[in-house]
Amino acid sequence: LLLNLEYLFKQFLEKTRFHHEEWERTETVHNLQFESLYDSLEAMTRTVVMIHTQVTNIDESHQKVPGISGKILGLFDDDDSSEEKNQEWTKEEES
Known part of the structure; x- marks a missing residue:
């Protein structure tokens, strides 16, 4: 046991x-x-x-930078002033 x-x-x-x-x-x-x-x-x-x-x-x-998106979208407009907008936007960005 x-x-x-x-x-x-x-x-x-x-x-x-x-x-x-x-x-x-x-x-x-x-x-x-x-x-x-x-x-x-x-x-x-x-x-x-x-x-x-x-x-x-x-x-x-x-x-x-207020309105930057409007400026960018404006670059794609088909009117005759788009070249002027491009130049204006470029000048503003440089300054």
């Missing part, structure tokens, strides 16, 4: 150790997945901030 209990106890310890090692491996995988997810979210946040900054800069630059 004593040998039987000893054998059962050894099996219990072995299975417990095996399950503990398996649990540690699973925990490591979950930690790596979490870190990867966190890194991805952090990178996405940096990208959104960068895009917001670029849009803000573009918006501010268009507000500083």
Whole structure:
């Protein structure tokens, strides 16, 4: 009976150790997945901030030069004064 209990106890310890090692491996995988997810979210946040900054800069630059889009679109008019508009716009841009 004593040998039987000893054998059962050894099996219990072995299975417990095996399950503990398996649990540690699973925990490591979950930690790596979490870190990867966190890194991805952090990178996405940096990208959104960068895009917001670029849009803000573009918006501010268009507000500083009122009517620039109208001047650019006017370059494609088919009337006879388009050459004059091109020259005017070029002079304004140079100064």
